[in-house]
Amino acid sequence: MNLELVTVGTELLLGLTVDTNGAEIGRACAAAGWRLVRRTAVADDASAIRDAVGDAVERTGCVITTGGLGPTRDDATKHAVAELFGRRLVEDTAVLRDLEVRARRLGRWPMAASNRSQAAVPEGATVLPNARGTAPGLWLEDRGRVVILLPGVPREMRGLLHEAVLPRLMQRVGGGTAVVRSRSVRVTGVAESSLADRVGPLEPSLAPLTLAYLPSEAGVDLRLTAWGLSPDEAGRALAAGVTRLREAVGTPVYGEDDTDLAAVVLDLLRVRGATLAVAESCTGGVIGGRLTAVPGASDVFRGGEIAYANTIKTSRLGVSAGLLMEHGAVSEPVVRAMAAGAREAFGVDAAIAVTGIAGPTGGTPEKPVGTVWLAADWRTTARVAHVRLVGDRDEVRARAAQGALNLLRLLLLTAA
């Protein structure tokens, strides 16, 4: 099956929003074996939407739209598509009831008048209830043609896509026999060029899979893609490819696909029945934020100190003022003292500490911006690392957080 996507939003064309919905829907279609042949972005303008959806449905018979379903004046998708199909808008009592229940539950009662407009749906449309927001998805059929309207808020779009649209499309047209699927091996703590030296010789033998290097603040993701195989063949080829990459790269591999390094570290501690705390200076809470983003972190992670000012390093982590004076806050003795202080103060088995110069100011010839000291403590063992990180303030902080988590991971892999 061929289909098209029409993304609606003036902010997309002005470049104020980067379209991530398009990629999400693209991956879902490729994995199902459906061919997304075109994606069109238009402004919040009824005639532009009508033209784009009209042309797209003419070409493929199946169109998904995102955006332009909100309660405000500039949301025009529903009206444009209703007009295209010659349908009136009628108030759907079930949608209205859901809106009212939601407004009551959130204490937004009486409901704003503008919200009521979201209960208006094109006559004959199937409503796809949206548990995450006020705009329901809509499924219109007309002489064998299908147009599916989804909200533009990524969280709402994603929920409706996976829970309502994909199962319904699968039931209607069936999955394709030739899918495009990808898997990734996540690597950190090794330069892309030296990774290429390890992986390069392997590359020809990975066929028919293709390999891409995707560098980011998290490290480098090695993405394998299977093109046009059956779902079973694709699954087997990708599993074999992942195994071969893991073997070739070794310990710098910390996970696969969407695995976050923070979750890996929590798992390594969880199986040891161990607890964790952090002591963050230049990262200022980023590591704690990443650890606590993982559901269920609480059985391992106890808490941490954001020791941004030097006086706090002393008063709350017991780093001696003399040490700070003698070596400076960005130094090996201080990062060691921070990790040890956190382990003591929080009564935990493992601790991570970071101190560094994130920039844009604060660098010196001896300690330029990007200079970071990392420490990981695991019971009686400590490990430190000195890194010079590239990038702007955000990137330095993100790379420092990843480096600190990885230091603890490597320590746990080698420790008894």
Place this chain on the structure above:
Amino acid sequence: MNLELVTVGTELLLGLTVDTNGAEIGRACAAAGWRLVRRTAVADDASAIRDAVGDAVERTGCVITTGGLGPTRDDATKHAVAELFGRRLVEDTAVLRDLEVRARRLGRWPMAASNRSQAAVPEGATVLPNARGTAPGLWLEDRGRVVILLPGVPREMRGLLHEAVLPRLMQRVGGGTAVVRSRSVRVTGVAESSLADRVGPLEPSLAPLTLAYLPSEAGVDLRLTAWGLSPDEAGRALAAGVTRLREAVGTPVYGEDDTDLAAVVLDLLRVRGATLAVAESCTGGVIGGRLTAVPGASDVFRGGEIAYANTIKTSRLGVSAGLLMEHGAVSEPVVRAMAAGAREAFGVDAAIAVTGIAGPTGGTPEKPVGTVWLAADWRTTARVAHVRLVGDRDEVRARAAQGALNLLRLLLLTAA
């Protein structure tokens, strides 16, 4: 001038790459006063490219393409556009020489045969030399219509766009007499629908500006856009529109354009010569991370406690075990005690505290997922808020962080 963008790449439709070039070009056109009316993504397929570019040039007379200019078999843009305009491909000796110089410099000599194909250009095309890669940009004109071909690698695209395409387009069609410019008013702590009720009546009178509501975890951004005014008119209209929106919305406005609420709070404290600490439970470091993302935070922000476990709330912030037992960790007395404890422990003028249930588990009938208590302390004044936040774990945490920062902002606005 209206124009369209056609982005070429199978990986864009498969969702393996998120299209950032589209947003970059959109911003550049808006700033120059040209209206990008449609963006179309197609696969590396000559007939799909021909159709998309043909339709786009028919509608607007001016099309930019990105991608599909590389040396490999699947790069089809140049051939497709040459065919569309009935042009032969001819080898350009200047391009060939540049390719050879580059190949020698990088030690890739003799040059791969596939690279030589990049010297073939549509007859009559103007070559836009690419200093960052092997594929030059190409500028084709045909009976007043213009098609501009750019490579897909973002760094190369950006260089050619700003150094060659924008100046040339500016010279050809002029710019600046009718610009598209946007400004945003950032709002938080008020639902989109009730915001629409406040702003809606104003909307007709904002003309010729258009208004868009952009909801996110940060709140709602009200974006005003001036279409087709002169730079001076646009500037005046936007300034007036921003003022009217600020007046209509009132204190929920925390800033304009790219302003981050964390920076606003730091500024409010800085002018008072005051210091800040945080006490985070369910946000786990997110607030500290946001505050320290702001360059120069260190003159206000001292640090904070990530008090994730209840034992840490007691041992490190002095929240009494009895209080936790009696009211539970997610309660008004506990959030008050956390903020007071942080103010005391860190010796600061202001403190923010958050405790809540981020989910997906841990909810109860009385305290469902999304239940969050916020506190802000400013010297002798304290303020608390109880909110029920929607969304998944990440969203609840992000909204809680924003809510806590906003609570302190509101307290500082009203306090002496």
